[in-house]
Amino acid sequence: MEEGSHRRPHAIMIPIPLQGHVIPTVHLAMKLASKGFTITFINTQFIHHNITKSKPNTTSQELNVDDEDIFAGARKSGLDIRYRTVGDGFPLAFDRLLNLDAYLEGTLHVFQAHVDELVGDIVREADNPPVSCLIADTFHTWPLAIANKYELLHVSFWTEPALVFSLYYHLDLLIRNGHFASRDNREDTIDYIPGVEAIEPKDLSSYLQETDVPKVMHRFLFKAFKGVKKADYVLINTVKELETPTISALQEKQPVYAIGPVHVLEKGLTTGIEVATSLKSESDCSQWLDNKPRGSVLYISFGSFSLASKHDVDEIAQGLLLSGVSFVWVLRPDTVSYVETYALPVGFEEEIKGRGLIVPWCRQIEVISHPAVGGFLTHCGWNSVLESMWCGVPMLCLPLLTDQPSNRKLVVDDWKVGLNLCDRKPLNRAEVKAKINSLMSGNSAEKLRKEMNKIRQMVENAVGGDGESEKSLCEFVSQVKAKIN
């Protein structure tokens, strides 16, 4: 007991071991710690190994993985964030993306057992303060069982928009109406999901549309969303004003808090705290960008694991040549396949010298917040969408899989801060050129920027002192404090 007789909340936090989930969960940990939580953050050994290996000035040989602690800087600044790692049941060298089905299948059993054991150890060891909550990514299948076993509050953290949460939450309705993994190319509008006025089948998450999704993925979804319905609290990395009807409908079911975007830390409080979250080494683009005029550069990235087709990469490269626009293109070595590398058109790199920069990975938030960047060709990963809106950069949308089709609908159809790059399939260079030019200059660009300014302001207001996201987070914190004292 401390602070009079008030117990500090102590949360164990566990992200899904993928880049797009680790980043927001680390940021949420920092936010909660800055509001008086003690956090014990758990990464898988695989994620931990990649983060520490990719930090500047370290090599995997030099590194003693077990000695590294990604939150050491946060602790020095007064935040009580402790750090542990857990095995996911596979050796470090096992290629998890290449063998995704086997990996997911394995994590359903072995990972759960390892987490259970570690959570048990932490609960037994920690008495200052004792552990009171489990904050786990909604996609995990085991939080309900583990929270119940150790008598912890079960907090589910959703790193995608409320729209996508709501669609998975109402899987039963999609199944009853024949829209789940439908084999007959349904085109009729879905208008029966509470809080979702209307959505076309093509805009559902790919896991809901496709019939050839690995069966284990559907088992994950069913189990995860059965569990989340019993969570004490759900935190969503979105802004209420952007998705009001959807969030209000969810709030009728259980305590749901829209607290995004979480990557924004309170001004002053955590400034200067460096927590490594990147799984890959980041190329520095700042000097290159410094020499470009304001708003002139297109940034291109398909996120951390989605695969584009060889055809798309080729047409984008040709479209870039035709457009005359300057660009930074994140081309991961595994952009088109986890086994083969991409091939750019012959002479491409020579032709774009000075105008284009190709990097395998960068610090995205730094690149898109640079004044030279005026547009973002994106796969519509939710972190990328939030970061783009935070920086006021309009988007050109090429969704590839998972939640990305639904995110595209929000960006282009609802909020009008982006254009489609998938109107005509297959993608062709003339469309790429035309859309890049419409995004970067002329009347359509002007219109997009105007809308984006409104959204950027809305997002900024949400995380300010009186903003909806900030108020929701504070409300969640006081609910937890009241419950454990």
Ligand code: UDP
């Ligand atoms: N990211 C980055 N450097 C890159 C590409 C991406 O730091 O070169 C970050 C990006 O800022 C975002 C995350 O990786 O926070 C990707 O998440 P997102 O939801 O956009 O896509 P995912 O990788 O989950 O498909």
